[in-house]
Amino acid sequence: MRLRAEVTNSNLLLRIVQSIDKLTKSAILKLTPDKLHIIVITDMDSGLQLWSDIVVEALFEDYQIESNFNNEIYLEFNIDNLQRALRSTQGGGALGVTMKLVKKLGGLPVLSLIIRSQSATGREITLCQDVPVRLLSAEQMDAIREPLVPEGQIHIMMPPLNNVRSIAERMKGMGDRVAVSANRNGEMNVRVANDLVDITTYFRGLETMSYDTTTQETSTDGGGGTGRLSSETFTAVVDMKNFLKFLQSHHVAPKNVMCCISEHHALIIYVYIGSAGYTGAAAMHDSSCGSLTYFIPVRQI
Amino acid sequence: MTAVQGTLEPEHILFRAKLANVRPLVNMLKTISFRPRARCSINSDGLVFTVEEAQCLVAQVFFRSELFTTFSYDEQLAKHLNNQEQVGFETNDSQDDEASDMTQIVLPLDNLIECLTLFYGPSGTSSGNSQSGSHTTSSLLNAGNPGDLRGATTAVIGFNGLGADFELMLEERGTISMCRLATFMPEPPVDLKFSHVPITQQLIIRSEWLRDAFNELDPTSEAVSISIARTEPHFRISTIGDSGSTDMTYSNSERILDSFFCNEDQENQYKLSLILKSKQALAMSDKTKIRINQRGFLSFQFMVPTAADMSFVNFIYAPLISADEPAAADAAAARA
Numbered sequence: 001m002r003l004r005a006e007v008t009n010s011n012l013l014l015r016i017v018q019s020i021d022k023l024t025k026s027a028i029l030k031l032t033p034d035k036l037h038i039i040v041i042t043d044m045d046s047g048l049q050l051w052s053d054i055v056v057e058a059l060f061e062d063y064q065i066e067s068n069f070n071n072e073i074y075l076e077f078n079i080d081n082l083q084r085a086l087r088s089t090q091g092g093g094a095l096g097v098t099m100k101l102v103k104k105l106g107g108l109p110v111l112s113l114i115i116r117s118q119s120a121t122g123r124e125i126t127l128c129q130d131v132p133v134r135l136l137s138a139e140q141m142d143a144i145r146e147p148l149v150p151e152g153q154i155h156i157m158m159p160p161l162n163n164v165r166s167i168a169e170r171m172k173g174m175g176d177r178v179a180v181s182a183n184r185n186g187e188m189n190v191r192v193a194n195d196l197v198d199i200t201t202y203f204r205g206l207e208t209m210s211y212d213t214t215t216q217e218t219s220t221d222g223g224g225g226t227g228r229l230s231s232e233t234f235t236a237v238v239d240m241k242n243f244l245k246f247l248q249s250h251h252v253a254p255k256n257v258m259c260c261i262s263e264h265h266a267l268i269i270y271v272y273i274g275s276a277g278y279t280g281a282a283a284m285h286d287s288s289c290g291s292l293t294y295f296i297p298v299r300q301i
Numbered sequence: 302m303t304a305v306q307g308t309l310e311p312e313h314i315l316f317r318a319k320l321a322n323v324r325p326l327v328n329m330l331k332t333i334s335f336r337p338r339a340r341c342s343i344n345s346d347g348l349v350f351t352v353e354e355a356q357c358l359v360a361q362v363f364f365r366s367e368l369f370t371t372f373s374y375d376e377q378l379a380k381h382l383n384n385q386e387q388v389g390f391e392t393n394d395s396q397d398d399e400a401s402d403m404t405q406i407v408l409p410l411d412n413l414i415e416c417l418t419l420f421y422g423p424s425g426t427s428s429g430n431s432q433s434g435s436h437t438t439s440s441l442l443n444a445g446n447p448g449d450l451r452g453a454t455t456a457v458i459g460f461n462g463l464g465a466d467f468e469l470m471l472e473e474r475g476t477i478s479m480c481r482l483a484t485f486m487p488e489p490p491v492d493l494k495f496s497h498v499p500i501t502q503q504l505i506i507r508s509e510w511l512r513d514a515f516n517e518l519d520p521t522s523e524a525v526s527i528s529i530a531r532t533e534p535h536f537r538i539s540t541i542g543d544s545g546s547t548d549m550t551y552s553n554s555e556r557i558l559d560s561f562f563c564n565e566d567q568e569n570q571y572k573l574s575l576i577l578k579s580k581q582a583l584a585m586s587d588k589t590k591i592r593i594n595q596r597g598f599l600s601f602q603f604m605v606p607t608a609a610d611m612s613f614v615n616f617i618y619a620p621l622i623s624a625d626e627p628a629a630a631d632a633a634a635a636r637a
Contacts, residue, residue, distance in 0.1 A: 196483045
């Protein structure tokens with residue numbers, strides 16, 4: 001088993017790990033010859049899950065991976081440890097970062113980040129950050145599967161995450177559950193209510209994906225013809241805590257965020273990462289290099 | 302005279318007003334937000350939010366109708382609804398007619414402020430509002446300041462009668478939020494009857510002097526003593542606490558006191574922790590009018606610049622020991 005790479009975009013890797021910080025204590029890192037996957041499972045049955053992938057070219061150069069299982073490697077790591085290690089790679093004077101999978105004395109595997117930087121006086125300093133990891137076998141990895149969720153009724157592009165986040169932060173004190181609704185008119189509503197206060201925020205002019213014409217409702221006004229938008233609203237009620245956890249993905253400065261509502265089952269949110277981590281005009285020329293996919297289960301009353 | 306009915310909605314609206322920028326209202330409400338619920342009184346003159354604590358502090362924020370972009374209040378409908386209710390609304394002896402066209406409800410004040418600040422930005426920081434208390438106060442409230450309007454939330458506020466929700470429709474840059482707050486029937490208000498008894502002492506002081514004084518006061522002291530006299534020192538604030546005593550005196554000089562009137566010498570004590578609750582209102586004001594009546598009740602009237610005019614925040618305190626009566630009997634009389 002061998003893993004070695006030059007980390008050329010440590011900033012993006014850090015921001016991805018920042019997005020998953022506080023979700024839970026540990027996460028799984030699955031490395032293949034093409035992609036890096038981070039998987040976070042908070043609670044098998046009722047919690048949020050995050051499945052992400054990013055092409056290795058967006059993060060590494062001179063990427064070498066070898067193993068007995070299709071040249072794939074599976075690791076479990078502590079999120080906080082990796083975040084702290086990656087933070088040391090930031091800052092002026094850093095010349096390069098190498099990532100290696102190493103067996104330390106005593107046989108314990110670590111993901112080692114070797115950071116070469118230049119001090120103020122011009123001398124080269126090497127800093128080594130070791131993140132202890134647990135190796136998973138192919139069988140163990142195989143048992144971890146993406147959750148099966150029935151097809152959603154609607155796919156809608158979300159408004160800028162920072163807008164949603166600032167409002168959600170204000171609304172969080174008012175209830176432990178939030179209702180996310182959307183319709184094919186490009187409208188999305190976010191609602192929180194308790195005994196004393198009821199707030200609904202309306203976002204308009206959002207893009208919806210024309211998803212599946214065979215499931216068009218027959219009960220719309222005047223009967224549906226193709227091209228006639230339905231104003232039927234689909235709603236998913238989820239834990240406010242989970243909604244806020246997903247909003248942490250603002251760290252990756254996503255190009256696009258698509259929200260899929262599967263009524264009575266889950267909210268599935270696709271956060272697309274541009275390799276430069278920019279949004280706006282810069283992102284237009286920059287095809288997405290990866291995504292974070294959040295599965296947020298609907299609250300069972 | 303019935304206020305202008307909007308072409309807004311077909312049915313009768315009791316109260317509806319539009320605010321171009323919520324910031325002035327938010328800043329005023331924050332000065333009395335030390336209690337979770339506030340009484341909101343609405344009539345054609347505007348809105349008054351009142352909180353009370355421990356039956357010896359009443360604080361009020363006056364938000365005049367002129368501060369709104371549009372303001373419509375149906376007095377006839379209010380009178381009609383009040384008659385229907387026949388609940389013990391406060392009967393103010395000298396203003397019987399006026400009282401019946403006023404609408405009074407109790408609102409969750411902290412939730413109201415949270416709703417108004419919905420678009421302010423994450424984690425309690427408001428976009429662009431980073432001034433400290435010692436800066437010029439006008440920039441905090443002046444809605445005409447272009448810097449303030451950037452990213453400003455507009456609000457339409459409405460209420461349709463006792464039992465209905467208090468509604469806020471907020472808008473900022475195309476995003477709209479509808480907030481509905483539960484309303485409660487008001488209980489008989491705590492009326493400290495400040496104006497029922499002659500004012501014996503009055504002065505107007507620049508708020509910065511008072512801010513300095515408040516900062517010097519020893520917080521370990523239970524009481525703060527305020528003394529106004531016809532002889533030097535004319536105005537004195539002092540505390541006695543665990544760490545010693547503090548004593549601030551002010552002479553009747555033009556630089557410090559804008560006006561001074563004293564009919565009889567008086568020294569009264571007030572609960573320091575309650576006096577300090579007025580700090581935020583003090584911080585926002587240019588000047589403070591201090592009045593003490595014959596029974597030793599104290600009124601701070603903070604003059605806060607808003608738009609082109611002045612707004613007021615009032616704090617009224619019952620003394621710890623009244624000038625002429627024991628505290629218990631006095632408090633009971635205040636409640637009568």
